[in-house]
Amino acid sequence: xxxxxxxxxRRPNKVLRYKPPPSECNPALDxxxxxxxxxxxxxxxxxxxxxxxxxxxxxAVYCSFISFAxxxxxxxxxxxxxxxxxxxxxxxxxxxxxxFPE
Amino acid sequence: MKAVHAFCVVLLVFGSxxxxxxxxxxxxxxxxxxxxxxxxxxxxVMEDSITESPQxxxxxxxxxxxxxxxxxxxxxxQEGDFxxxxxxxxxxxxxxxxxxxxxxxxxxxxxxxxxxxxxxxIVDVPAHLxxxxxxxxxxxLMVTGLLAYIMNxxxxxxxxxxxxxxxxxxxxxxxxxxxxxxxxxxxxxEATSTGKLNQENEHIxxxxxxxxxxxxxxxxxxxxxxxxxxxxxxxRMMRPVSDQVQIxxxxxxxxxxxxxxxxxxxxxxVRLQKEMQDxxxxxxxxxxxxxxxxxxxxxxxxxxxxxxxxxxxxxxxxKRTLLFTFNVPGSGNTYPxxxxxxxxxxxxxxxxxxxxxxxxxxxxGKQKADKNRARVEENFLKxxxxxxxxxxxxxxEEKKRAEKERIMNEEDPEKQRRLExxxxxxxxxKLEKKQMKMKQIKVKAM
Numbered sequence: 001x002x003x004x005x006x007x008x009x010r011r012p013n014k015v016l017r018y019k020p021p022p023s024e025c026n027p028a029l030d031x032x033x034x035x036x037x038x039x040x041x042x043x044x045x046x047x048x049x050x051x052x053x054x055x056x057x058x059x060a061v062y063c064s065f066i067s068f069a070x071x072x073x074x075x076x077x078x079x080x081x082x083x084x085x086x087x088x089x090x091x092x093x094x095x096x097x098x099x100f101p102e
Numbered sequence: 103m104k105a106v107h108a109f110c111v112v113l114l115v116f117g118s119x120x121x122x123x124x125x126x127x128x129x130x131x132x133x134x135x136x137x138x139x140x141x142x143x144x145x146x147v148m149e150d151s152i153t154e155s156p157q158x159x160x161x162x163x164x165x166x167x168x169x170x171x172x173x174x175x176x177x178x179x180q181e182g183d184f185x186x187x188x189x190x191x192x193x194x195x196x197x198x199x200x201x202x203x204x205x206x207x208x209x210x211x212x213x214x215x216x217x218x219x220x221x222x223x224i225v226d227v228p229a230h231l232x233x234x235x236x237x238x239x240x241x242x243l244m245v246t247g248l249l250a251y252i253m254n255x256x257x258x259x260x261x262x263x264x265x266x267x268x269x270x271x272x273x274x275x276x277x278x279x280x281x282x283x284x285x286x287x288x289x290x291x292e293a294t295s296t297g298k299l300n301q302e303n304e305h306i307x308x309x310x311x312x313x314x315x316x317x318x319x320x321x322x323x324x325x326x327x328x329x330x331x332x333x334x335x336x337x338r339m340m341r342p343v344s345d346q347v348q349i350x351x352x353x354x355x356x357x358x359x360x361x362x363x364x365x366x367x368x369x370x371x372v373r374l375q376k377e378m379q380d381x382x383x384x385x386x387x388x389x390x391x392x393x394x395x396x397x398x399x400x401x402x403x404x405x406x407x408x409x410x411x412x413x414x415x416x417x418x419x420x421k422r423t424l425l426f427t428f429n430v431p432g433s434g435n436t437y438p439x440x441x442x443x444x445x446x447x448x449x450x451x452x453x454x455x456x457x458x459x460x461x462x463x464x465x466x467g468k469q470k471a472d473k474n475r476a477r478v479e480e481n482f483l484k485x486x487x488x489x490x491x492x493x494x495x496x497x498x499e500e501k502k503r504a505e506k507e508r509i510m511n512e513e514d515p516e517k518q519r520r521l522e523x524x525x526x527x528x529x530x531x532k533l534e535k536k537q538m539k540m541k542q543i544k545v546k547a548m
Contacts, residue, residue, distance in 0.1 A: 009315045009456075010282045016319045018288040018300075018310035058244045065248065069255050069331045073302055 037067035042082070251332045258329030259304050265345070266307045266324055268438030270299055273448055280452055281320070282313025304330045316459040318352040320451075327434060338434055345430035347444060349451055353422040359463050360471045363398040397425040398458060424458060426451055 041063030048056030235242070274297075277284050285296040288310075300308040305326040312319035325346045328334035428447050432440050463471060483490075505525055512518045 009280055011313050011315055012282045014318075015283045015293050015313040017293055018286040020288060054240065061244070061248065062251075065251055066331060066333060069304070070328065
């Protein structure tokens with residue numbers, strides 16, 4: 001056959017579609033950093049809000065930023081936004097510096 | 103007598119007033135200077151009030167305005183009184199001070215002395231009421247840190263993107279000459295080459311190539327360093343790491359013989375052996391700065407999956423695969439032009455695909471490989487025997503339960519009866535079979 005040249009290794013009839021690897025095993029193998037940072041961010045923002053500690057609020061800000069930077073594209077944006085929303089809540093009272101002790 | 107009596111009353115009155123003043127004066131100097139003379143107190147008070155009040159104006163800050171107004175008033179009054187006193191004194195030198203002159207004046211020394219009663223402490227204006235930059239140093243520091251992080255994110259993301267593009271531009275020709283489909287994200291209806299990398303992350307890029315002899319497809323994964331995360335950048339300063347290119351070639355079943363082969367740096371292979379289920383054979387250690395590891399296998403099933411139920415019940419599906427992991431030169435400080443150095447390695451990959459097809463074990467090797475595989479399977483079956491039995495038992499019970507339910511749910515009594523009979527017959531048959539088996543075993547034992 002003319003198309004089956006020895007020099008041309010391509011085979012159009014043997015094309016397989018890309019299948020993303022199954023997601024059950026992957027999240028465990030992948031880097032867990034974004035999940036941990038998400039969780040830490042939420043915990044710190046809660047602490048900052050309840051215990052009125054300014055440094056907690058700032059650490060929460062950093063945690064959520066780190067989680068965002070390390071996030072996988074397959075992740076739900078809702079999950080990521082949840083920690084992103086919490087840190088302003090804990091930081092805003094401290095922005096009015098009068099409320100929080102230094 | 104009456105005059106003396108009146109004088110005593112007057113004395114008493116002034117004495118009580120002076121005693122009150124005596125209590126008010128906590129200052130030792132005032133107490134020391136204080137005379138028994140009824141009217142000397144006024145002199146002392148006047149002089150002291152004049153001398154001390156300016157000082158008081160200076161020291162108290164809180165009631166500053168109030169004190170100055172009062173004292174100014176006092177001063178004016180005092181001066182007025184003095185003048186009056188002077189004029190009066192001029193007129194009546196020998197006479198004692200007139201009470202009426204100092205009527206209004208008595209209260210003011212009292213108020214000034216009452217002020218003396220309160221200890222005057224100098225209090226700094228609290229920090230959070232000040233409007234200076236110093237009170238916001240924590241916020242400024244944190245915001246600066248955040249800005250630095252954001253800057254690093256943007257710079258890192260761009261660098262990774264540029265590196266990926268440089269790699270793809272370098273290798274595009276080679277790939278397109280070898281594969282029909284270059285670049286597919288699996289979402290299009292038709293299998294058309296997207297001709298670009300699939301960005302999974304800020305630091306991971308995928309490329310799927312397919313349509314070639316010998317292999318089903320090739321997945322290339324560019325695993326760059328996390329340049330977008332500042333923490334990672336700082337950690338890398340301690341411990342240099344390289345970008346990696348991971349290539350996984352899935353071979354057709356008929357094109358690869360049964361063997362497992364691995365080459366790589368010791369650290370990489372130790373880790374691979376722990377992680378990969380099929381790496382049980384003896385491997386060579388061969389150093390190459392760019393090659394992290396090469397792993398050919400017919401039993402590749404991916405890394406070990408941790409399962410909750412303990413041992414998996416059957417061996418995972420295996421695929422014939424070639425795996426390559428390459429380190430990008432530069433160990434972190436990579437430039438786009440370094441990607442050209444990887445082109446010969448890609449050539450090697452293509453070459454190995456072809457070679458793997460041609461490579462066949464000799465007869466002995468084949469026998470050995472098959473024996474090994476049979477042994478592994480047997481071991482596995484033994485280990486999982488108990489679990490498999492339990493699983494089979496539970497499945498049988500499930501079946502019975504389902505049948506019973508079906509019989510119960512059946513509304514037609516005729517049908518119900520028939521189904522029940524059928525179930526009974528099946529059970530009887532099973533029992534008979536078991537009995538036969540037992541008999542056979544007994545006969546064999548004998």
